Amino acid sequence: MLSIEKQLLYLLASGDGAGSGASVSRLVEVYEARGISHQIVRNALSKLKKDGYAESAERSRYKATPLGEEFIRIINAKPGLYGKEWDGQWCMVMFEIPESERRRRDSFRSELLQLGFGSLYKSVYVSPWDYREEVIRLALQCEVTEYITVTNTRIVHNGITPEKAASLWPLEELQELYREKERWFREGLEPALTELEAAGTGTGGGLPLFVLFLELGEVIAELGLRDPMLPDPLLPEAWTGKLLLGQFQACLRRIALAIPEQSPYRPFVAHFLGR
DSSP states (O other), X not given: OOHHHHHHHHHHHHOOSSSSSEEHHHHHHHHHTTTOOHHHHHHHHHHXXXXXXXXXXXXXXXXXXXXXXXXXXXXXXXXXXXGSOOOSOXXXXXXXXXXXXXXXXXXXXXXXXXHTOEEEETTEEEESSOOHHHHHHHHHHHTOGGGEXXXXXXXXXXXXXXXXXXXXXXXXXXXXXXXXXXXXXXXXXXXXXXXXXXXXXTGGGGHHHHHHHHHHHHHHHHHHHXXXXXXXXXSXXXXXXXXXXXXXXXXXXXXXXXXXXXXXXXXXXXXXXXX
């Protein structure tokens, strides 16, 4: 799923406060403020509908389907894994999908990697978190349930050390990605936010703030899909991802709170604020 599709799906799941889902005109307005054409937005909405993540119950208005809402739930929940204690168990997925089903096999493997699994052996994937229900749901979605085995287990020989974890997951590459996003955050987003706050949070009806919210939310979602959120015992000592992700989330809440209550964009962040 492309970045804009994931973000649109989040907005559809949040709703604009005028009923279920969101109007196409409001979404177009938001993304044109980000320099994204209305046609790209409409194409992304059509793709979400085609893939079963969104539906259009009435003209020019879309909402997330149960499948779309579940996808958003998983993305939103992943960063919380950094504060969770690990019980030492591994979720293990084994499969042998025929070559004739290559497209489905590749799709299922891609979904496992986005969920946070690492490849222990060929067609054997592991995660320190209990994703059994999500894996079975993905197998149903990819139509490969008859070819997979899922279990929770402890590894009793040749276990996964932090050094081995670094070979199963691209932690070095992720660390560099976090550094890149930190530079963008310090040099771009934070100064822009400070400037908007100084000008008054009602500037532009809250749209400039909402644009910042979407930009930062997009970064957090990207990190959430690429970072397996490993527990502390499996992370390298110099790992900064946990701290930075926490700072990004705190700033996202700061932006959401700054959007005026009367702004037409406030309903999109009300769910994020727990209201």
